[in-house]
Amino acid sequence: MVIKMRRTRGGSRLFPALSAVLLIAVSGCGAPGTDHEGSVPTTTLRIGFGLVAGGSSDFGIGQAARMIAFDELVSVAGDGRARPSLAESWSTSTDGLTFRVRLRPSVTFDDGKAVDAEAVCAVLRAGLPEAMGPAFDDIAEIRATSDLDVEFRLRRRSTFVLEALASVAIADPTSKESGTGPFSVQSRRNAGVEMRANPGYFGGKPAMDRVILEPYDSVRSAWADMLRGQVDMLYEVGVDALDSFEASNEVNIFTRQRAYADLLLLNVQAPTLRDPGFRRLLNAAIDRRALIDDVLRGHGTPAEGPVSPRHWAYTADLPPFQYQPPASRRDRSPRRLTVLFSEPSLERLAIAMQRQMQAAGIELTLEPVSADDFIARVRSGLFEAALADYLLGPNLVRPYQYWHSNGAFNFGHYHNQAVDDALDQIRRAPDDDVYKAGVAAFWRAIVDDPPAVFLAWSERARAVSTRFAVPTEPDTDLLNTLHLWKPVSESQRRARR
């Protein structure tokens, strides 16, 4: 199964991380589900997408379009376990040095070409270095052993090979634009994207003919148009707007826990942040429960460590980041910190965090910037702290990329040998027990030497007009069932009420 929200692809190393930031503001704009083009009626789903202020549409709406248009070899369940997608099955040799993937037969790209092992190998050779970062060194060779079999020859055991497969979208290596998803990009105009149904989709021909991703200035703008019935779906519903839909017969709300965490990424090269004790102090200054209740209106889970509590390797006995009321701390020396952020919806969270830090004697200066500036500043290390919604799961490849000394997304220049050792233990774990022990070691090392201020595992919602029947599957993003959505007649809607 595919968790499309976790996909990262594109040329920039920053893109995977920052796309997560930008996806926050997604919302949908819609119109009547059925259009007429000429004499042929078409069913169109209009998705309202709230753009990040000042951001490049490529990070937001373009990313969402790619999530729909492409599939990966594996998807990842909410607990971090891999599930078949384009890969039908996989196996590892007893010595752990050979990893084989069996492709699903009869799958084609939307341009009609077959998805064979050679094409997949080419995509993986190009995509895995970014997805795995330094862990790509584990792979000695990727080759096709038949039309449907891909073999990885490894230099050492690597659990991240399988986990990273969930991050590499399989595109036609000759065109890069052809994917295997239920819809393919037809055109891009005015920052919007029009997608057409892929009749050869391996999951079955979509019931809808067209998906249009409409850009909006903000989540609120998209929500207002959803109220007006001009969009069929909101890509993301702001927490403030959830109430307005709860009792509605016109809109269904689908809430889900995500592998994203709101956190304050710290640049440990900054003088004020070199001290692990100060970074622990920052984490102790945050009353996560209060943040979630007051700012997120209860939609979230306290982030008490670097691994999602939904991950299969998480154990409840791990020491969490704990809030310590200011009065109980001895160190009251005032310190200052500049916090970079770009997403408007995080503004209230930033202010609340600022207030909590102030109570602990830490002055936060909030510096709002555009999304492009945010990306550039973070990428170049020109920040002290960067507040965003970071993709930290659903497996351990992401934390590895962020906080391993050699991680591709280690923008804060974080280095901790214990963390590196723990992540390498996870990476090379021969079995679940060792993996679990590695996760525990990683967790403890991070809590002891935090590279960020962990705030909350975010919970977001999508809103879909009841003009569409939306099949849901446990632990699966709505967009992964897009090919199964069907328009609902007015009489059926009335009957369902």
Next chain:
Amino acid sequence: MTLKIRHIATRFALLLAIAAVAPLLVYGFVSLISLQRGTRDSVITGNENVATRAGEEIRRYVTTNAQLLNALASNLQETELQTWQQERILKNYILRFREFRELALLSETRAVIASSSVRASTLQTPAHTTLLLDGVAMSPIRLDKDALPTSVFGLHLTRAGGWLIGELSLEEMWRMVDRIRIGGHGFALLVAPDGALLAHGDPDRKALVALSRNMAEHPMVRAVRAAHEPGPVASEYVEGGVSKLGVATAIAPLGWTVIVEQPTAEAYANATQLERQLFVAISVALLLMLSAGLLFGRSFISPILTLQRATQSLASGDLAARVEIRTGDEFADLGDAFNAMANRLVELQESIKRQERQATIGRIAAGLVHDLAHPIQNLGNSSRLLVRDDLDAESRLSIRATVEREIESLKRFMDDLRHVVKPRPVERFLLDVNGSLVDVVETMRTEGARVGVTVEARYGDEPLVIEGDRFALGRVYRNLMTNAIQATQVGGRVVVTTGRSGDQVEIDVSDTGSGIAPERLHAVFEDFVTTKRHGLGLGLAISKRIVEQLNGTIGVTSELGRGTAFTIRFPARDNNKTHAAAS
């Protein structure tokens, strides 16, 4: 068209319905009306209270926000705060009070000094202030960049100078409006003075807010504006095909209108249910009453029906019909009286039969005496004369003729009696009627002449052939002519006429006698019925039997004082062969 109600039970049920049920119906109708009015008034009053409370809450919500701005202004002005401190205060307020989307501190020149937003503030002082709430100017409702309604508060800072501006987040107010619910489908609406819809509690109609729907023409908005006195107004109207009960009240001093509308089907559901229950109860009572009336009516008239059936049986000749009524009331007495009457009727009938039998026997005896006495006396006298020696031969022949005539007379008498007991079979031969009449007419003419009555015969010219028994017909003719002569006064006339009428041969015997009374005319052919003072009354009865035995008919017409006519008809036999045979 007249409604005919034939059954007393039905009449009785209707009587009960009119007498007993009609008041019940009137009572029920009055109760229904009272119940309807009472419950509906109660519902309207309840909804008005809700609207009033909702209006008060909304007013308090807005004025509280104005007071918040005042409090914030006090905080900002009381001490010599740095800008960053002012900004912190503004952010604290924003975090704490979501009712404000943004707060900003402006200088007298409208330059932004501090803002709750981390980005550049665009807030401005209210341009067209129409309302002051605790010194806070409130702008008219306008649409923000997302085309959603909003308003801006502005407070002039008199001590420190400058302005404190707050942009309201009216979506927060939606939550409050959402909580105003009545039943399952009663929602609140909030309308601005210009008709802009500010909030709609129906989750499926929030789109109207986003669509900037103007509600100035909403019936309740118009009703509030048309009201001459403050306070809630109520009205029923149809919107979108749904009948609704709306109550509304103006929110002073905002000029907003809060409307609470609910489908009447739901608002009056309890009232309707009560009405339905009362209606059913009345209907059941009516039905029970009618059923009871019907049953009671049937029970009541059952003795009458019994008497009716017995009377009909009695009338049809069943004298054994009796009734058994044990109701113990007047009907029982009536039944006993009926039975007594029937018993008495039986006794009377037996008595009449007995008397008739005695009268018949007496009449027969008298007839026998009359008819037999004269011949017997003549025979006795003749016998005595015959034994005398001095009787000459001529006299002796005359006496002998008398004896033979009287014996013949006795024989005929005996034949008549025999014929009554056992009718003699007739024989059928073709005969000519005129021929069969001649001898009898001649004989009767002599008899008539003896008593001064003229007997005439008018024979038809054409052959009048029938199938008949000459001897039997001769008896018929003789009976008819004898009766005619006896009924005719001296100087009168008896006329015998024969003729043809279609395929019938008619023999008509008429006289100019006294005639027969109409009430007795129908019985002249019965046995032992006679109009004469003497005689058995068998002649006409025997004549009728004979005629009918020969497939003929006999009829009589008579007029008192003018005479009587008997007409005999036989089927004619006309062919030559039969004519020859008859000849």
